[in-house]
Amino acid sequence: MKYIIAVIQPNRLDDVKRELTAVEVHLMTVSSVLGCGRQKGITEVYRGTTEAGNLLKKIKLEIAVNEAFVQPTIDAITRGARTGSIGDGKIFVLDLHECVRIRTGETGGVAIG
Amino acid sequence: MKYIIAVIQPNRLDDVKRELTAVEVHLMTVSSVLGCGRQKGITEVYRGTTEAGNLLKKIKLEIAVNEAFVQPTIDAITRGARTGSIGDGKIFVLDLHECVRIRTGETGGVAIG
Amino acid sequence: MKYIIAVIQPNRLDDVKRELTAVEVHLMTVSSVLGCGRQKGITEVYRGTTEAGNLLKKIKLEIAVNEAFVQPTIDAITRGARTGSIGDGKIFVLDLHECVRIRTGETGGVAIG
Amino acid sequence: MIDTGDTAFMLMSAGLVLFMTPGLAFFYGGMVRRKNILSTLMQCFIVMCVVGLQWVLYGYSLAFGPDAGGGVIGTLAWAGLRGVGMEPNPEYAATIPHQAFMIFQAMFAIITPALIVGAFAERIKFSAFLLFTILWSTLVYDPVAHWVWGAGGWMKDLGALDYAGGVVVHITAGMSALVVALLIGRRVGYNRTSFSPHNLPFTVLGGCLLWFGWFGFNAGSALSAGGLAAIAFVNTNIAAAAAGLTWALLDWRMNGAPTLLGAVTGAVAGLVAVTPACGFVGPLSAILIGISVSMICYVVVTRLKPRFGVDDSLDAFGVHAVGGIWGTFATGIFASTAVNPSGADGLLFGGLRLFGVQIFVAAVCITYSMAVTFALYKAIDALVGMRVDREEEILGLDLTQHKEMAYTLLD
Amino acid sequence: MIDTGDTAFMLMSAGLVLFMTPGLAFFYGGMVRRKNILSTLMQCFIVMCVVGLQWVLYGYSLAFGPDAGGGVIGTLAWAGLRGVGMEPNPEYAATIPHQAFMIFQAMFAIITPALIVGAFAERIKFSAFLLFTILWSTLVYDPVAHWVWGAGGWMKDLGALDYAGGVVVHITAGMSALVVALLIGRRVGYNRTSFSPHNLPFTVLGGCLLWFGWFGFNAGSALSAGGLAAIAFVNTNIAAAAAGLTWALLDWRMNGAPTLLGAVTGAVAGLVAVTPACGFVGPLSAILIGISVSMICYVVVTRLKPRFGVDDSLDAFGVHAVGGIWGTFATGIFASTAVNPSGADGLLFGGLRLFGVQIFVAAVCITYSMAVTFALYKAIDALVGMRVDREEEILGLDLTQHKEMAYTLLD
Amino acid sequence: MIDTGDTAFMLMSAGLVLFMTPGLAFFYGGMVRRKNILSTLMQCFIVMCVVGLQWVLYGYSLAFGPDAGGGVIGTLAWAGLRGVGMEPNPEYAATIPHQAFMIFQAMFAIITPALIVGAFAERIKFSAFLLFTILWSTLVYDPVAHWVWGAGGWMKDLGALDYAGGVVVHITAGMSALVVALLIGRRVGYNRTSFSPHNLPFTVLGGCLLWFGWFGFNAGSALSAGGLAAIAFVNTNIAAAAAGLTWALLDWRMNGAPTLLGAVTGAVAGLVAVTPACGFVGPLSAILIGISVSMICYVVVTRLKPRFGVDDSLDAFGVHAVGGIWGTFATGIFASTAVNPSGADGLLFGGLRLFGVQIFVAAVCITYSMAVTFALYKAIDALVGMRVDREEEILGLDLTQHKEMAYTLLD
């Protein structure tokens, strides 16, 4: 099992979700984060004081999947999130040791989906 | 050492914390996330435009523990979060390679608690 | 590759970023979390009802790095975040199995930076 | 004859009083949890619509129309504003159009049921709320307004003094709030989870809108722009200031910090208590009323409420009923004919009778409001159910009652 | 001769109308996405500045100055307020300083272009917006105001009735909004992503400020604190209440829940529709106007708009144009000389002519506003471009047009 | 004799001025960080309470009571409002109840110390703030108000013109703000971390409330609803508009984008500068005052402040002192007896003397305010300490001073 963390542009979420649904990945956890990366932000100005906008709004997805789904999930995210411009984001894949469904107490591969 | 990530219903947080305290797990990091899962959301309506509510408010817990605490922690979360209805959430267990307490520079198992 | 998660005091972010830049770590994902730890919060009072303030505002950093950068990153965070008081935070290091740059499709070590 | 100054004053005052209901909505809305703010705002807003119509259709006639006999209720002679036009009605206000008086009173009829919202916040079913509000306005507010303010009203004839609505507005709403809070029960999670206010700046905004609007409420009750309006205005400001400061100081002493929620709550309590008194008392009395009401409400809200385990969620009882009762008594203590010759002398100035009348009137209205509210609650509960399901309550009323969310989560 | 009551009333009313523009800003601002709220607020705010100046420099003179001939436009005789001083101008208002009349009208000139903001929200370039606003005020608002309200204005002489701006304000702004919405095109993501309101409490706050300020708008249009002001005030409240309730009930029936956004939208529609009628109709007519306008606007906003795929983002057309047109017709139906002898009788009271005039006047103003707006749009688009780049739109106007963010993200 | 129109006008104006303090609270509150908004709101709110009481107890008497000799201070003859009742006091306002004049002035006394809050925001100890406010009101505001506006006040007799408080309100508060900012020192993290406004919509809301309330402030200072009130009202709107636009354009030119915070700040600066002048100048002068004040304040706030490294956190000095000083001088330049015969002619109209008096008066009040504030600061700092601990400052004043949080974090 793998724990996939993806950081994407906020406005790509709907497309990414469509692509994930297409490969039968329905379960995920979403949150709002700030990204510090290659992409340049817009400098803000408050009463003449400028703030370099180096933290940009991004969306983080966390998706636990069985091995068979790892590559399809990565591909789906990539399809949905890629625009070709700097700032499209990254996908990180971590090993997942165990997974438990709280409702039933099931563990392992069956609990993931 | 393990890094436990749990996604639970927002209103279960207090109970989960009580259960965790009971097994001597006091340290954790909490955040607000949105869950996309089996649980159906409520469709919203704004001036006649409907929005399928497929992202539901959840709370995410992150808890780093030594091996001995893994199962007690999972059990405590399960006890506190289970209602038996869809949407109760999941627990994910990842391997934790290293842990550092910033204040003292301690590492490994002693730094975790 | 490692996936480093650090929880720090909110007001240390700027210093941590400065230290990270100094060791050539520029990419990271930042979010706002609540910490439950040793540090005592301030009890709040609303019309006479007290609320023990056991969740404190913290900032979470997520940084994926190649092996060579692991120790420098940990050290930089420690330098920037340490004040010596309880609540300074923790650094967790997880194994990172894979990394993909969405824009280019690159994977592994080259995608990380 | 119409006086332009008085008319300008009364129309602006009516606007200010209308503005209090949104103020109340934000005062309350900031105190509930994020998932329930819209329901709280909606309840206040829909009252502006529903009672706004009820009043012109028949409410005004019941309350202020020609007495049906015995000073108990008005007839329907003025239903649909028949005969209520541009000419003044000298029985109420000789220098402003009758419609100006009517609409000024409408705003009082609107805010009163909205006050009750604080008692059952975060758990009432919207349909039940709507039914309750319409019936309550008709069966509690309209009659009591007639008794105290209507031409021929029996409490008025008895000599009861209620300048701007301590009895008519705050006692009726606050006591009904207590009944509903007791019957509907505590919120899920009471004493187990935190009910911290989700947006205190909104509460402060609302509290300040209330303070601002209250000038229309109290000074406008002079029905003319003269010395009495000025006195009422000044007393209003003084009592709010004194009570706000007092609550903050009590908080400081009891909990180690002067809270903003406390200061705003205190100011509202001061405004409530000075409401019946503002046109009858002098400035130093207003200070005393302000200080004392905060002390009393503080004890009720922070000590008695938790002890009895009543979930009067936003203290509609603790502030409005308690403040209104104390204000009504205080009028019987501090009123002075030296300030307002058309009033009477209170205890302090040798007037025993007024004090007795005030207690009697308060007692009758307390009993009446509680009894009717109890009956209404039981009837509506049987009919449609007053409370939402447990699951709905946990999800929040915004989503389950209104299919809306106050704030986007990701955007 | 100056009457202090009337002057007090008009200055306070002017203040209330000015206050409507921030109200509108929050009404709109709550509905856009988090990344665009400042741009929406800014557009409304800068209108207060720009048109506030335009009006005293030459706008007032164009609209209300001595007729240049044919009732088409005023001369520049009063430019820079030359001759507009403390003395009353009896042609407009005999009992208040001329400047008081001028500034009351200024507030109408300000809010009108701000209404259009709802149509092109979240995608217009600020420089283009600024140009558009100045030109639109000069070429649409000022002439139409002259036709309908100016001394010697041809529509006024024709007998058109527009008490407080159904034609002058709502039709001109709302129809121009439609043109701009069509020309500027849909927002990126239309029908693909969610455009949910990011902060509904702000929208409610704004809606309530509008309701409050509308008393100044409508009652103030009596230009004197007497019976007519009271009537207009009362009708305003009634129509808002009836329309707000109606929309909520429609929502309940159609979507299974009474939404707060619906109730507030309905109330605004009611206020729009009663605007031209408020000084000419009785209270029961006001109820009917309120109910009917919500039904009509509901269909346009929730049924026709999606069908035609027009991205009138915040329903500037669907509420203001539709409500304004219906209100203008409704005035031709419900107006009664029994209420206001200086008005005329509508259809219901046997007056065919008025109804015809109202339709004619509405039609002319619709055509005129649309034509001029079309030309202005094309010209400005050619000159500086009306719409921001796709990337800027995705990042949001707050950052790209104003270099600011509404809310801090981490702090 | 009491005039109902004037009384209506003054009571409503008093309400508007009271409303400015919440406006200021939100204007400031939106600019601080999330962890300090409640402390900022609380400081403004508690001033409404404390000075509201101080004023009726003795402040009014010190400022407006019978002169104690030499025009330096009033006696305590009117303490507790003794003798201040329903009858007019012709020395101040012959057509309104004396209490109406008193309460109108109370609102000025309230907002003035609240202005200073902007200088020491995010780091002052609440107890110290409270002490400071009471003493400052008594030792700075009350005497200066007596000098400039009190019957027999020496500056008044000298012929100084300050229509609505350029000197009395803005110079005293703004110069004291500078002193406190210098003494209390910079915020932790100054120049290292971001102090971005945490909620700009609140700042805009506050700014708009200020604009709205300022009509009461300036037009109300005519003390009667006539031509002068209209003139003051119009000039107020003009100057705000001109200054708001100017600041936005400067921002555009200097930083590449017209910011909303800039536009609102500019409008407030315009309101400040026109305050002393509004009843003495014509509309074109008001435009010039608005444009020029924004240019001057822009330089001070965005260029000089950072250069000198003064952490006048929310620009209480940069906007209020600078704007107030410039407005006071501008009155000496643009005042015209053609506009207000009871005023005097400024430089532009050949009046050298007035200009001299204005400079002299400003200089005296600057010196006096700074000196007394310095002494007060030192005394209170020795007594209880003015600044919170470093740890408390980092945690935020809301939690450490008031045990509250503005927004829930998880809910």
Ligand SMILES: Nc1ncnc2c1ncn2[C@@H]1O[C@H](COP(=O)(O)OP(=O)(O)O)[C@@H](O)[C@H]1O
């Ligand atoms: N090494 C990393 N560790 C953590 N987060 C990263 C890392 N690299 C990129 N990110 C996240 O991905 C986002 C996009 O990265 P960026 O460098 O802007 O674009 P690109 O990957 O297209 O070059 C960043 O804003 C950040 O949130």
Ligand SMILES: Nc1ncnc2c1ncn2[C@@H]1O[C@H](COP(=O)(O)OP(=O)(O)O)[C@@H](O)[C@H]1O
């Ligand atoms: N495979 C997964 N990856 C990431 N998050 C998940 C996954 N499965 C579930 N979740 C999280 O857990 C929440 C509860 O899951 P859901 O399917 O609704 O209920 P249940 O687990 O009771 O069937 C989801 O909303 C989501 O946030």
Ligand SMILES: Nc1ncnc2c1ncn2[C@@H]1O[C@H](COP(=O)(O)OP(=O)(O)O)[C@@H](O)[C@H]1O
């Ligand atoms: N075992 C853990 N698992 C998850 N988060 C932790 C853990 N220990 C500490 N944290 C996070 O680090 C923060 C700081 O920890 P705390 O115990 O207060 O200070 P210190 O590490 O200096 O003793 C906590 O608030 C929490 O967010």
